[in-house]
């Protein structure tokens with residue numbers, strides 16, 4: 316999926332990130348969109364997750380998903396992102412060279428039942444995931460499953476491939492990127508969920524089909540899902556990430 320992403324796509328304001336429209340070849344994207352698992356009927360704007368290791372192993376999952384997930388569930392994905400963002404990939408993030416030789420596994424590998432694939436190291440330095448996240452419909456009221464926040468301090472990057480339904484005409488639902496109103500704290504011992512008065516919105520990446528947004532994690536990487544109007548449509552994306560076995564900040 317990162318084939319159409321290069322260093323020239325990186326934008327530095329309010330923090331380094333890249334957006335790629337038409338990230339996947341049309342026929343690949345369309346098949347993934349058509350065959351994705353629907354989310355469960357839960358409450359309004361509630362997230363459900365199908366982890367990469369499950370998508371890879373469940374027999375009823377379309378082969379297009381098995382292929383897509385299989386291509387990304389290796390540490391090479393993290394190496395590639397580190398290379399694209401090289402000019403903005405500074406300590407404490409491990410270098411691309413360090414990632415190349417790191418031991419790695421999958422997020423949730425400890426849940427894989429015996430016999431469903433080769434055992435993976437229990438104490439891996441890096442864990443990768445390529446999962447499907449679905450935010451449930453909210454027919455009665457506007458909302459967002461998660462507004463301004465920072466990601467886990469053990470995360471290296473987040474990559475979201477938005478998969479908006481072609482008939483979905485709901486307002487909102489993009490990814491808002493923020494800056495700190497009073498500058499980024501140098502150490503961060505706070506809750507990851509932030510009150511709106513601490514941050515200022517700068518960029519909104521549209522929730523659009525086949526649209527990829529990627530950003531390295533840092534205490535400046537403030538983001539959140541834009542409020543979307545009441546809707547009968549789910550909001551859905553593939554979420555690709557890598558985490559290390561310790562907090563970076």
Ligand SMILES: O=C(O)CCC(=O)C(=O)O
Pocket residue numbers: 461466475489490538539540
């Ligand atoms: O819903 C989104 O677009 C982003 C979600 C997110 O940033 C998160 O759950 O960490």
Ligand SMILES: [Fe+2]
Pocket residue numbers: 464465466473538
């Ligand atoms: Fe996030």
